[in-house]
Every structure is written in structure tokens, then in C-alpha cells.
Amino acid sequence: MLTLEQKKVIVSEVAEVASKAPTAIAAEYIGLTVADMTRLRQEAREAGVYVRVVRNTLAKRALADTPYASMQDGLVGPLLLAFSQEDHASAARVIRDFSKKNDKLVVKQVALEGKLLDASAVETLANLPTYEExxxxxxxxxxxxxSQLARTLAAPHAKLVRTVAAVKEQKEAA
Structure with a gap:
């Protein structure tokens, strides 16, 4: 059982991450094993994604004063929250890739910049290019x-050189 102080720490931590995150995803994890969850957390950590399983009452409090307050009504059942920390699509990529391997992870809510999207938008979001791409x-x-201009400007000179070379070969052959 969590103490009041531990609950306050969790709420403030999730609220801080949510206030800075460009994307948030809530996914149901019923049926995932501890090994699966560990693998998901590891993949998320490598991709710069904050993943946390939080009680819904604490999650609602944490999201209340953030851009993701619109997600509060959908926080029902055992959910994990994933927040992108670096680019907009990193959380969506991690969740999509993991759910392809394990169908027990089901996306329930997707929010981009505080706007609630359809759960199927996770695929579209995951296909966005990274910043570097x-x-x-x-x-x-x-x-x-x-580069096209450079090739166009160089073409007459190259053609002249090839023509002179062809004339030279003809004269040498004759």
C-alpha cells in the first residue's frame, strides 16, 4: 500500500513528465507477463519514452493541470501511460512495435500536443519521420x-569534350 507521500511523489513525477511531453499514449496491459513488461520498459527507455503504470486515480490527478487533461475520462481499467520525451512519434513507435509482437497490449488513448486522437492514430503517428529523417x-x-543546375551547366562542356575526342579518334583511325 502506498503512503500519502509516495502518492504525491508519483503524481508530481507524472505531471512533470506530462507537461513537457509532446505525445501521450494510454494502453491496456491485461495479460502481459512481468518479463513482457520488463522488455517493454527497456525498449521504451532506449527510445527515450517514459512508461509508467499508475493507478487511475493518481493518473487523473497527475494529468489534471497538464495539456493531457482530456485523457482523464478514458482512464479506466489497468493502463500504462507512455510519454514521448524526445520526438513526437517515439512513444507511438515503441507501443506499436511492442503490440505487434504481443497482442495483449492494446492502445486505448492517443493524445498529441494535448489533443485527444482516435486510438488507431498510433499507427499514423508511429510512421512520422524522426527529426533527423x-x-x-x-x-x-x-x-x-x-545539383540539377550544376549538371545542366556542365553538360555543354562535357559534350564538347566528347565531340573533340570522337573527332580525334576518327582522324587517327583514317
Whole structure:
């Protein structure tokens, strides 16, 4: 049994994480073994995701003054809370990948920047590129016109060199 002080610590910890997190996911974990939960926590830790199993009454108090207050009504049954800490999609990726391996983990709620989404949005959210991937795609788009211009400007010179080389070969052959 938790003491009042322990409960206050849990509520403040979850509230602090929730206030900074860009994404929150509530998932039902009925039927997961201790080994499964340990594996999930390890994968989450490696991905920079805060995962916590919290009593619903404590979770409701913790989320009350955060952007995720809209999740309070859906906190029913044994749930774990997952908060992205680095990028928007990290929690969704961890939960989606783990639930593919273990169908006992069921997503109940997804919230992005405080807005409650449909539970199926976890797939869409998980498919978002990471920050590094988005930057590299942007750089590729930005550099494409410049590299095309360089190839276009170099083409006449290259064609002239090939033509002179072909004329030289013809004269040597004759």
C-alpha cells in the first residue's frame, strides 16, 4: 500500500513528465507477463519514452493541470501511460512495435500536443519521420535544384569534350 507521500511523489513525477511531453499514449496491459513488461520498459527507455503504470486515480490527478487533461475520462481499467520525451512519434513507435509482437497490449488513448486522437492514430503517428529523417529529407529537397543546375551547366562542356575526342579518334583511325 502506498503512503500519502509516495502518492504525491508519483503524481508530481507524472505531471512533470506530462507537461513537457509532446505525445501521450494510454494502453491496456491485461495479460502481459512481468518479463513482457520488463522488455517493454527497456525498449521504451532506449527510445527515450517514459512508461509508467499508475493507478487511475493518481493518473487523473497527475494529468489534471497538464495539456493531457482530456485523457482523464478514458482512464479506466489497468493502463500504462507512455510519454514521448524526445520526438513526437517515439512513444507511438515503441507501443506499436511492442503490440505487434504481443497482442495483449492494446492502445486505448492517443493524445498529441494535448489533443485527444482516435486510438488507431498510433499507427499514423508511429510512421512520422524522426527529426533527423525529416531534416535529411528537407536537405535532399533543397539541394536537388542546385545539383540539377550544376549538371545542366556542365553538360555543354562535357559534350564538347566528347565531340573533340570522337573527332580525334576518327582522324587517327583514317
Amino acid at each position: 525529416a531534416v535529411s529529407k528537407l536537405m535532399a529537397v533543397m539541394i536537388a535544384p542546385v
